[in-house]
Amino acid sequence: MTAAVLDSWVITQRALAHWGRQPGRLAFGLAFNVMIMLMFAFLLGGAMKVPGGGDYREFLMPGVFVMTMLFGIGETVTSVTTDADRGVMDRFRSMPMAGSAMVAGRAMADMLYSAVGLIVMVVCGLLIGWRWHGGFAAALGAFGLLLLLRFALVWIGIYLGLIFRSQQALMAVQTLEFPLGFLSSAFVAPATMPAWLAAVAEWNPLSSTATAARTLFGNPGAATDSWITSYAVPMAISWPVVLVAIFFPLSVLAYRRLSR
Template sequence: MSALAAPDAPPRWSERLRWTLSDASVIARTNLTHWVRNPAAVLNLTLYPIVMVVLFGYVLGSAMNVAGGGDYREFLMPGMFSQTMAMGVMTTMTVVSLQTARGVTDRYRSTPISRPGVVLGRAFADIVNSVLELLILLACGLVAGWSWHRGIGDALAAVGLLLLLRFALIWVGIYLGLALTPEAASAAWLPLLPLTMLANTFVSPALLPGWLGAIAEWNPLSATVATCRMLFGNPGWQGDSWAAEHALTLAIGWPLLITLVFLPLSARRYRRLGG
């Protein structure tokens, strides 16, 4: 297929920005409308957090102990919040891959729409979905006995870090979705799940073999989990490595680095489709 001509961008940067944001909002509303009209997707968003809390909090958590005698569900929930944000990359990747295979992306590219606006609209839609999913998961945690024990400002800061992680991983999902077939995208959970487990999500890295513990400490997910536990006032672990002592720095730095790498890669991959 020959490359489609890109629409001419406005000459002034302010006009280009307004054009991009306007088109991004249209694309986001379109994606959200399709999601609302898909009962299976809505049901999955509703049931997934409930199933995860019951499975890990009650079934597996009944055999878990926390150092210092803390409640395991208090320890678990920040990890569950972070893992859910990380696993959202699967949704992004699958949807983008399907849209590319079905020609939806080509139709966008053949119309006078800002090309950055298309991928940005996808990111906006996924962030809205993630906010809803996180709210449901927070409610499930409160029902299960979890709570935050510091001020509302710290709790909102933790939620902001969780969404920052999700926003960064959206660009990973967009890039992989543009690069992979739907079949390959649907199988990507196999390497993704161990990456979310090999962190401080469910157990302290100190309980892992030395080399696995080191990997877990430097996992970007671990930084977000550790910082959220601190901000929520939930029990956690205190390692003596640089990563453990600077969890807040890494919780901000890792998502920014991932975004700086994969956002331009996603935009360039989109521009080169069909070339």
């Protein structure tokens, strides 16, 4: 067990070293998230209404945090497919190291990057007037749920990268990120949608995390009459746990089958 943890940490350090040599790639990813936030806050936000009243920017920021976690899938898939294409994973497989170390190290590195990205977006949110009102402990709980969602999405990204092992996987993921994000409560309250579409949006796992974050931050737009929204916090825990239970073993299995 200790050897597996150490092997995973070596892979994490390798990823961090690569990012240190390619700061532009990380800066672009962070700048993209900031651009999305500014576009909705200042360009489109004037036309947005929050059911029950409240400032749209405060409604927006928990959704932006969720989208920041979602957009991280592209970084995960890019890193995994690049290593697979260059034969890096085959070389690691030939070494005396734990079979799960490569994927676990990748997950650890991406979680560190996501934590940095979340901090950047929190600072940007504070600069445009967003605040949390539910107390510091509740805010920490909201940040924890956001990172839990990202942890689940990391394993989805690793699995997709290992299965497709080409840039086609990245293109497919980036194509699906926006529809998946927009078909949620990240930017628009489901109450403003047609009933059938609102039901789909509310059952989107991203919506559970966004609504739970709004609840814990004390931001507007969290309260609705639907069952899943009323239990947003438990669902924001349950969805990621289920996704990890599915995609973690699938990722390890796909990694072990790479050379077959």
